[in-house]
Amino acid sequence: MYLRRLSVADFRSWPAADLSFEPGVSVLVGPNGAGKTNLVEAVGYLGTFGSHRVATDAPLVRRGTQLAVVRGLAVRGDRELAIEVQITPGKANKVRVNRSPLPRAREALGIVRSVLFAPEDLALVRGDPGERRRFLDELLILRWPRYAGVRSDYDRVVRQRSALLKTAKLGRSGSAEKAELSTLDVWDGHLARHGAALLAGRLRLVAELAGPVRDAYAEVAGPAAASAPADARYRSGVVPGEEVPDEAELEQALLDELGRTRRQELERGVCLVGPHRDDLELRLGDGPAKGYASHGESWSLALALRLGSFELLRADLGEPGDSSDPILILDDVFAELDGRRRDALAELAVRAEQVLVTAAVPDDVPEKLSGARFDVGSGQVTGPISHDS
Numbered sequence: 001m002y003l004r005r006l007s008v009a010d011f012r013s014w015p016a017a018d019l020s021f022e023p024g025v026s027v028l029v030g031p032n033g034a035g036k037t038n039l040v041e042a043v044g045y046l047g048t049f050g051s052h053r054v055a056t057d058a059p060l061v062r063r064g065t066q067l068a069v070v071r072g073l074a075v076r077g078d079r080e081l082a083i084e085v086q087i088t089p090g091k092a093n094k095v096r097v098n099r100s101p102l103p104r105a106r107e108a109l110g111i112v113r114s115v116l117f118a119p120e121d122l123a124l125v126r127g128d129p130g131e132r133r134r135f136l137d138e139l140l141i142l143r144w145p146r147y148a149g150v151r152s153d154y155d156r157v158v159r160q161r162s163a164l165l166k167t168a169k170l171g172r173s174g175s176a177e178k179a180e181l182s183t184l185d186v187w188d189g190h191l192a193r194h195g196a197a198l199l200a201g202r203l204r205l206v207a208e209l210a211g212p213v214r215d216a217y218a219e220v221a222g223p224a225a226a227s228a229p230a231d232a233r234y235r236s237g238v239v240p241g242e243e244v245p246d247e248a249e250l251e252q253a254l255l256d257e258l259g260r261t262r263r264q265e266l267e268r269g270v271c272l273v274g275p276h277r278d279d280l281e282l283r284l285g286d287g288p289a290k291g292y293a294s295h296g297e298s299w300s301l302a303l304a305l306r307l308g309s310f311e312l313l314r315a316d317l318g319e320p321g322d323s324s325d326p327i328l329i330l331d332d333v334f335a336e337l338d339g340r341r342r343d344a345l346a347e348l349a350v351r352a353e354q355v356l357v358t359a360a361v362p363d364d365v366p367e368k369l370s371g372a373r374f375d376v377g378s379g380q381v382t383g384p385i386s387h388d389s
Contacts, residue, residue: 002354003043003112003327004080005073010062011087012038017381025350025371026384027357034376036358037118040329043356046072046083046112047326048138049093049105052120058089074112083111109145113313114327117306119336124305125289125298129279136280139209139309140201142326143316147201154194158276161187166269188258195274196251199236202275203244206234212308220307220344221300228285228297230304236278299337307348314352325353334364342366 007018013035028036041051041060051060061068067088074081085105086094093105102108123131140147164184210232217230238253239245245253257273258265265272282289282301289301313326328349334342334357346366349355359365362373374383 001074001076001113001325001327003046003072004075005071006039006043007071008039008042009069010065011042011068011070012060012062013379014038015062015379019374019381020384021354021356022372022384023354025355025357025369026374027359027362027365027369027371028374028376028381029359029362030376032360035379036376037331039376039381040116040331040356040358042070043072043112043327043329044114044116045070045087046074046085047109047114047142049085049109050138052116052118056089057087057093060087061089072112081111083108106145106148109141109148112327113142114329115306115310115313116329116331117303117333118331119333121302121306122298125282125293125301132280132282133276133278135305136202136205137198139312140205142309142313143205144201147198150194150197150201154191154198154275157187157190157194158271158274161191162271165265165271168266168269184262188255191271191274192251192254192258195254196247198275199239199250199254199278200244200247202278203234203236203239206232206280207244209308209312212311213304214308216307216311216348217300217304219348220303220341221297222340222344224297225300230289230301231283232305232308233281233283234278235281236275237273296338296341300341303333303341303345310352327354327356328352329356331358332360334359334366343368 002023003021005018005020007016008014009016011017017035017039019039028039030036037053041053044052045060051057054060067086069084069086071082071084074083082096082098084096084099085108088094095102095105095108097108097111124135137147137151141151161184164187168181168184213232214230218225221230238250238257254273261272282305284293284297284301289298293301310326310328330345330349334345337345343366346368350368355369355371357365357369372384374381375385376382
């Protein structure tokens with residue numbers, strides 16, 4: 001698939017912008033602060049209804065305005081699908097597909113699929129477990145959109161159960177304590193059921209992602225990967241080994257662990273069991289990457305996670321006549337890479353049906369990724385300008 005057209009209104013720094021793309025490589029060039037990243041962020045938002053830079057929607061709406069609109073025209077095989085997302089902070093997104101409103105935004109997930117690599121992705125290697133859980137869940141939803149509902153249900157249960165634990169911690173006595181514990185039993189069941197569904201999805205995802213990540217790291221890191229290959233493993237408090245239990249076994253394991261930690265949770269007033277406590281462990285050779293990987297190794301591993309995601313998504317079966325390639329977005333990354341890693345990334349990127357690249361100067365982009373160019377600056381986008389112009 002590819003994006004033929006992108007338009008935004010009051011999104012980030014842009015009062016309005018309208019861009020037309022073709023398959024292949026498109027490069028957005030302009031000084032830092034010109035708004036290049038805001039435009040590719042809008043492309044990513046069409047696919048996930050979330051930003052790779054911020055956790056809430058409020059910063060996406062231009063200052064002084066009440067809402068933002070992002071529109072895209074996606075081409076999948078011989079079909080075109082127009083998607084429009086209206087972003088109003090504090091309210092649910094309003095989504096239209098081919099001008100028809102959808103009752104729930106998540107019904108449009110999967111229309112636009114993209115994989116975005118940006119400097120912020122170093123946090124996937126060096127940051128807290130929450131960064132890696134977010135990465136997994138976004139990829140999970142891209143592959144299987146039904147998990148948007150699973151994650152939403154699980155997050156709601158964790159909030160409700162955490163509030164109950166906090167109340168129980170603040171003051172428990174007699175019948176009030178019994179009532180709280182009885183209610184907690186009910187929420188334990190909800191957490192185990194929804195948590196098992198989310199955990200099963202993550203475990204399946206990581207099992208399928210590990211190989212593509214290892215292969216991508218080998219291509220990006222070069223000879224260094226031979227002695228210290230990359231690996232990705234899911235670490236859960238209720239799954240002791242590498243064998244993946246079925247969902248019913250996971251639900252029972254979560255219930256058992258909730259029972260064992262009940263006293264500790266009541267004492268601390270926090271929810272200590274569930275997928276929200278898990279992590280994606282990244283390894284190089286025999287040791288963990290976090291805290292030990294060099295700057296270059298960290299960049300290579302972060303790249304490998306995104307490129308592995310891209311390969312996983314493109315391998316998914318599409319409908320007859322439908323290309324399943326996601327859009328590959330490389331946001332201001334080439335200036336951070338040495339020459340060998342630049343060339344390796346460019347070699348991998350050109351395999352995509354559509355690649356969107358941002359750069360401060362044209363010379364940052366490898367020759368292999370030369371394509372249609374858009375000049376971004378002074379609140380305007382000029383282009384596309386052909387490479388030969």
